[in-house]
Amino acid sequence: MDETEEDLIDYLVKSKAYPVCSKFGKISFTGPKDKFFDKKKDEIIKKLKLKTKEDCGRIRELVKEESAKLRTTKPIKKWVKEDRPREMLIKVGSENVPLTKLLAIILRTGNSFDGSSAEDLARKLLDKFRDLRGIDQASVDDLCSIKGIGMAKGVQVKSALEIGKRFYRENAEIKKRLSNVESVIGFVRDFYGPYLRDSKKEFFNIILLDRKNKVIDTKELTKGSVNASIVDPLEIVREATRETASSIILVHNHPSGEVDPSGDDIETTDRVVKACDLVNVRVLDHIIIGKNLEDYFSFMDKGLI
CATH class of the missing domain: 1.10.150 (DNA polymerase; domain 1)
Structure with missing residues (x-):
């Protein structure tokens, strides 16, 4: 039994597909389709006489009208x-x-x-x-x-x-003078937190400060694996001297969400402090970012710097 136009429209509604015509005149169908659709589409094109954009537009409107009748909720x-x-x-x-x-x-x-x-x-x-x-x-x-x-x-x-x-980054940049632990953590929370709290990789960043502890710039130094990032103290020294920074703050995240510093974190911080001392750049703090808004570890606050 031959299918009527109405039957084919119903089939398109059930298949959640409707016809479109490319600028080259090729007819295709968009939207989800069932697994038998590819075998049937040539027959649909032929029986619905789909040759032009106008033909496709007419059928598309019919499909939308019939689909609307099946709605269980109001638009x-x-x-x-x-x-x-x-x-x-x-x-x-x-x-x-x-x-x-x-x-x-x-x-x-x-x-x-x-x-x-x-x-x-x-x-x-x-x-x-x-x-x-x-x-x-x-x-x-x-x-x-x-x-x-x-x-x-x-x-x-x-x-x-x-x-x-x-928006949070802009908010952080307004508070560019970092004079105590609270202001440092506030800056890190707004500037880095939205990007690093849920990161599956470890990132190591530095904040470069002038003599008045105002932020000059921020730099991402490394993007590591799930467990660690490789930090070169000499690269940090180069960045600090290039920007004529008087002091820096180290920032990195722990993908695990834990903020307690590892032995490697403490050793890396010590190496960076010693390297920066050679060029009279002070390391003010090292902040570790965890999973939650309140999860931060400050080396300065804990007396580790």
């Missing part, structure tokens, strides 16, 4: 106005908007095939990755593993999280 634009994420933010302020709605604003749209709203997709993100920190650790490909989140949405989410990190 956000049909919600009560007060419940819509953007309208809620304007009315009550961003700090009072639930996280799912904030993520929905970033995602912008839902999944037209299964009727998921942007907020539904936000819940799926949080269900899979637990929290913003988990989402931040995920790659774009990881985010795209969620049905309804494609490359564009994945990039939007990662971009928003990166903006948040850079």
Whole structure:
């Protein structure tokens, strides 16, 4: 029995696929497809008479209309106005908007095939990755593993999280004079914390300071393995003298999350201090970053420098 246009539209709806026409006139299908789709697509193109962009556009609209009938939830634009994420933010302020709605604003749209709203997709993100920190650790490909989140949405989410990190860096740069342990840890927390707390590799950095303990620059020296980074005291001396720094602060993270210094950490610090003494550059502190916001170890605070 020959399938009618209506039958084929139903099949496209179930397969969550719709036709597109390239600028060269090639017809293809986007969206998820079942395993039998490739065998059937030529027949679909022929029976639906798909030859032009206009043909594809007409069928695409029919597929969307039929998909909309299967929705079990309303799209956000049909919600009560007060419940819509953007309208809620304007009315009550961003700090009072639930996280799912904030993520929905970033995602912008839902999944037209299964009727998921942007907020539904936000819940799926949080269900899979637990929290913003988990989402931040995920790659774009990881985010795209969620049905309804494609490359564009994945990039939007990662971009928003990166903006948040850079906000903290800007905040750190405002406090450029580091006069005590608290100010040093505050700078390190804001400048390095968002990037290093969840890193699976060990990074070794230095903060270069002038005579008034104002930050001149920051340098990443090494990116190591899971267990250690290789630090060359001579490279640190070169960076310090090149920038005419009067003092420096060493910063590195422990991927394990533990902040207590290892024997290697103490030995490395001692070698760096001795090398810097030769050129009259003082090592003010060595900060180790752990997993959580409050997890920091200061060599100066513990009397190890």
